[in-house]
Amino acid sequence: QVQLVESGGGLAQPGGSLRLSCAASGFTFSRYAVSWFRQAPGKGLEWVSGIYHDGSDTYYADSVKGRFTISRDNAKNTVYLQMNSLKPDDTARYYCAKGKYYGVYDDTDAYDHWGQGTQVTVSS
Numbered sequence: 001q002v003q004l005v006e007s008g009g010g011l012a013q014p015g016g017s018l019r020l021s022c023a024a025s026g027f028t029f030s031r032y033a034v035s036w037f038r039q040a041p042g043k044g045l046e047w048v049s050g051i052y053h054d055g056s057d058t059y060y061a062d063s064v065k066g067r068f069t070i071s072r073d074n075a076k077n078t079v080y081l082q083m084n085s086l087k088p089d090d091t092a093r094y095y096c097a098k099g100k101y102y103g104v105y106d107d108t109d110a111y112d113h114w115g116q117g118t119q120v121t122v123s124s
Contacts, residue, residue: 009118022096033099038092050104
């Protein structure tokens, strides 16, 4: 069965960095886009970043552009989210999601499997 397992969350200081990983299994990883979403306390789910099935294109929400970098290693069935210059507003639970297609969309309807999430807290 399809599984997505996030890791790498934790506590970071403002201006600090964290690297999230999403390990996938149970499907042909290289055929599908993957995105990261996040949900802050009391707020809805927000699309953060996505990457094409082959890594050829990447997309970012305006709120993280220039600070976050998404990448993937299809040989390892893993997607990464490098988060730099972290801000308190980045505090949220971060989820990776398997797309239904090879391209990236910011709508949750375009994703059919989700991980359990990893908590990121940015605080001094």
